[in-house]
Amino acid sequence: MWLDExxxxxxxxxxxxxxxxxxxxxxxxVPNLRAQPAISRLxxxxxxxxxxxxxxxxxxxxxxxxxxxxxxxTGHPNPGITRAIARFGRRWAGAPLPVIxxxxxxxxxxxTEMIHKLEGLENILAVExxxxxxxxxxxxxxxxxxxxxxxxxxxxLSPEQVPTLLDTLNDLxxxxxxxVEPRGALPGPGGxxxxxxxxxxxxxxxxxxxxQVLINAGLRVIANGxxxxxxxxxxxxxxxxTAVGLGSVLWQVDPTAIFPxxxx
Amino acid sequence: MTSxxxxxxxxxxxxSEIAGVLDLPVKYWxxxxxxxxxxxxxxxxxxxxxxxxxxxxxxxxxxxxxxxxDWSPGDRLVCTPPQGHxxxxxxxxxxxxxxxxxxxxxxxxxxxxxxxSQRAAVSLFYEAAPPVDWLERVSSQVEILPLASLxxxxxxxxxxxxxLEQSAIPEFMDRINTRDLHCGGQVLVRTDMPCRGLxxxxxxxxxxxxxxxxxxxxxxVFPMEEVFHVAG
Numbered sequence: 133m134w135l136d137e138x139x140x141x142x143x144x145x146x147x148x149x150x151x152x153x154x155x156x157x158x159x160x161x162v163p164n165l166r167a168q169p170a171i172s173r174l175x176x177x178x179x180x181x182x183x184x185x186x187x188x189x190x191x192x193x194x195x196x197x198x199x200x201x202x203x204x205x206t207g208h209p210n211p212g213i214t215r216a217i218a219r220f221g222r223r224w225a226g227a228p229l230p231v232i233x234x235x236x237x238x239x240x241x242x243x244t245e246m247i248h249k250l251e252g253l254e255n256i257l258a259v260e261x262x263x264x265x266x267x268x269x270x271x272x273x274x275x276x277x278x279x280x281x282x283x284x285x286x287x288x289l290s291p292e293q294v295p296t297l298l299d300t301l302n303d304l305x306x307x308x309x310x311x312v313e314p315r316g317a318l319p320g321p322g323g324x325x326x327x328x329x330x331x332x333x334x335x336x337x338x339x340x341x342x343x344q345v346l347i348n349a350g351l352r353v354i355a356n357g358x359x360x361x362x363x364x365x366x367x368x369x370x371x372x373x374t375a376v377g378l379g380s381v382l383w384q385v386d387p388t389a390i391f392p393x394x395x396x
Numbered sequence: 397m398t399s400x401x402x403x404x405x406x407x408x409x410x411x412s413e414i415a416g417v418l419d420l421p422v423k424y425w426x427x428x429x430x431x432x433x434x435x436x437x438x439x440x441x442x443x444x445x446x447x448x449x450x451x452x453x454x455x456x457x458x459x460x461x462x463x464x465x466d467w468s469p470g471d472r473l474v475c476t477p478p479q480g481h482x483x484x485x486x487x488x489x490x491x492x493x494x495x496x497x498x499x500x501x502x503x504x505x506x507x508x509x510x511x512x513s514q515r516a517a518v519s520l521f522y523e524a525a526p527p528v529d530w531l532e533r534v535s536s537q538v539e540i541l542p543l544a545s546l547x548x549x550x551x552x553x554x555x556x557x558x559x560l561e562q563s564a565i566p567e568f569m570d571r572i573n574t575r576d577l578h579c580g581g582q583v584l585v586r587t588d589m590p591c592r593g594l595x596x597x598x599x600x601x602x603x604x605x606x607x608x609x610x611x612x613x614x615x616x617v618f619p620m621e622e623v624f625h626v627a628g
Contacts (some may be wrong), residue, residue, distance in 0.1 A: 142398070157595060157597060158594070158595050158597075159594055159595055159609050160595050160596040161596060164594070167594055168594050172485060180596055180597075188601075189598040189599070189601035189608055191462065192598065193591045193598065193601065195588040195599045197443070197444075201443060201444075202444070202590070203600065204590070204597070206597050206598045207597075207598065207599045208598075209596075209598035209601065209608065228612060256597065322562070332443075337596070380444065380590070382594070383431055383444060383445065383590060383591055383592060383594055383595070384444075384445065385399055385434065385435045385445050385474045385476055386399045386435075386474050387473055389437070389474070390439075
């Protein structure tokens with residue numbers, strides 16, 4: 133196969149010792165093995181989303197259960213990249229598993245600055261990029277270019293973004309991409325419509341189908357999937373995902389009862 | 397964190413909610429206001445953990461609620477040790493007020509037993525007269541008073557415990573000026589805590605004098621002065 137002169141040659145690979153990771157937003161900013169011992173059996177720890185500046189909880193934050201499980205809207209509260217590094221950098225370095233820092237890619241310019249701050253920290257395996265729902269191919273290209281540096285980039289996209297961004301992802305060939313929960317909307321307690329991400333078993337068929345599309349296109353995929361059962365992990369692995377992201381199942385009292393592989 | 401196993405010994409109706417008795421060892425009993433994330437063993441299809449709170453009952457029995465409708469006596473549960481901060485009734489408190497504001501009095505009444513055991517006078521301030529089935533569960537030593545009477549004698553209480561939904565905080569502050577009461581106290585803020593402190597997800601965030609605090613880890617019981625009369 134001839135090398136494409138237009139594509140950069142990246143001497144990197146994403147190596148995970150275990151095929152399970154956590155979804156961003158599920159286990160906080162640092163791995164806390166005391167609170168959730170199953171973390172020690174993950175292939176990598178993915179932080180909560182971190183923005184350039186501190187963010188407060190959304191005024192209309194909500195946890196809205198529905199028969200498929202729940203919609204979740206928080207506003208991604210976080211201390212901002214500078215304070216996050218000051219607060220968590222040493223614990224990332226000392227973590228017993230590699231850390232993937234999830235950054236909210238608000239604009240290409242601010243992303244460059246955020247990634248520079250992360251370079252040089254120990255035990256950071258990669259940077260995940262949370263893309264806004266309105267992200268188009270131009271923005272994706274700009275964000276990936278702005279983030280290019282020492283750390284591998286893993287763009288996150290939800291199934292509804294696949295048709296719009298697939299061609300661009302094929303051109304960019306990121307080290308991996310992370311397929312994350314779809315967005316949805318439900319009436320809140322006062323009847324107002326609240327948008328957020330959907331978690332729970334109901335999303336699994338959508339996630340499996342989207343993962344298959346991406347893998348058939350030749351991309352490396354980490355896939356969340358509303359996974360609550362080992363057969364769902366098997367199904368995702370069978371279509372060829374690199375790793376499966378566990379979401380709210382990690383909030384179960386004893387997730388090792390469902391996934392014995394997570395037994396520390 | 398160690399997970400614990402327990403069995404539901406008994407289930408009973410407590411006002412509008414279902415309560416149950418668990419055979420958990422005493423050292424793992426939650427304080428009033430702390431919560432116990434629980435799931436049925438092999439209950440993977442149950443969804444997210446249910447957070448059980450201590451409710452009214454004899455001091456030597458662990459009564460918890462809300463028990464989901466499809467749980468039965470004999471069900472085995474897996475749970476974590478008690479989470480969050482509960483009420484800390486000062487040993488010196490001699491005149492204790494309880495305000496279940498637009499919620500069941502079940503949780504606060506579990507504090508009444510502790511207060512009575514230290515010979516405190518206990519007053520339950522209630523919006524309307526409690527239902528008759530409730531009166532059977534309230535010790536005759538607990539005085540039941542209308543909420544409106546609270547500010548008639550603002551210097552009387554030396555400790556106040558409040559239980560309310562987070563969304564009811566503004567209305568409570570409109571009705572009761574806790575600054576006029578000249579007493580310390582704590583407030584149990586009811587809100588969804590789906591990540592139970594694991595995720596720093598922020599959905600249970602409560603605006604306090606010291607900024608945003610998370611009910612799952614910093615609460616759900618907060619000092620009264622931290623939560624009420626916070627601008628914004």
